[in-house]
Amino acid sequence: MEYSLYDFRGASLNIQIAIIFIFIAVSCTVIAYLSILTGRYKAYKREKKLANLNPVIDNLLMEHILLNDELASNVPAEQVALPIEVFQLPVFEKKWARQALIDRLIEYRNNVRGSMGEQLRNLYIQLELDKDSLRKMKSRKWDKKVQALAELSNMNMSIADVTILPLTNSRNRELRAAARHAYIKLSKNEPFKFFDVVTEPLLMWDQVELFKIISTTEHIAIPNFAQWITYSSNKSIVSFCLKLVVHYNQVSAVPAVVRLLDTKDHYLRADAINCLGKLKIEDVEEKLLHMYNSQPLNCRLEILKAIGRINSGRNVDFLRQEFLHATDFDVRKHAAKSLIKNEWAAKGLIQELIDTATAENKLILKHSMNPLIKF
């Protein structure tokens, strides 16, 4: 060792740096391998313990809950006294085993509903597993909070607004999504209240996630989205509400959407036009036509699409004009598509255009007439 140290001191600077670099690299590799091995060993131990415990839990749940004829009565689930003493095994005093029981209960709840599903929830409460979940809600770690939110929402347990609302605005994307999901599912009266407190923009992906949650959650109280379209200062919330108005065909929100046509933000204006088109509001067609020439390209395209969707047949001459004389390709394409959608009022006109159009225009028309092509 002394000799090696002497050699190291006597070596040139390049060699010294190389030796230090090799030493650090080897140490890091050994640490990385050790941590991977430790992680795998822990996971293996956990799997082994669970492989022994899960059949015990399955048997207990099957024998004493799912196949227990005494529980299949007309008495409300919360009033039924469950045989909880059979679940009070020494193993369930350990944290990991209680977590395994919670996870298993959730898996069962995902597969059965009705009175049996309610009994599983009842068991979760009577074994005080909800306290474990609430404890995790107070954890500093975001993944524990996400886990707790998933457990509480699956078990349909209410969470105080003061606890959950701040989480719907969390900077952590996973936590934010889990909190919003839980809030929509658990809040009986105002599932969209968190729209009031959202300060950060709803990213496109957030909107996709939220839309999925909202459209797949059953028995959800749908509010009038006009309140956020009118008053929210968060543009992404307004844009999202416009999509929800379309999804729920909420005609009562139309006056608020029409007012949005005067906004200075052209992205929002385009969304509002899109919404009105999809709702097929015939009354706004004249207003859209009137504002057409003063709009940026995205709004003009939305107006053309809206005329196609409204399909009143009153503006085929305008569409023809745009199709023949616009310089922008997208404008011509959408004018053609909308003309085809108004075919019932423009049959002769479309044939005339096909007969007299240039090669490119003919191609656009043929393309628009293909029912399989949507844009």
Add this chain to the structure above:
Amino acid sequence: MSNRILLVEDDEVMPKIMERILHKEEYKIEHVTNGKEAFQRLEDTNYDYDLIITDIMMPYANGFEILSKVKTRKDGKPIPVIIVSNAGNEEMILEGFKLGADDFLKKPVIPGELLIRVKRLIMQYAK
């Protein structure tokens, strides 16, 4: 003789629940975890089942492929098929019925309802 039911399900918990519920009524349940195994089992037994309960989304071959194969078979006795799936959107349900599914249950299921539907279909096809 007890009726034979082929259960095609890749979930871990659902087969345990179904086995217990249906076994109570003396149905004989055989469980496979994916479409490929289901095809193999059907070929090996010469389609000797009184009912097939299948999930939709599974590895190797999905529930629709199993359904299609069972329902387009020309020889042998007709076998009723129940789809039990998480996917409850309109297109999937319609696709299932178009391919000849006899029933569609969305997860989570009500155990009693499942049992009644199974009994009804087996009795209907036994006539």
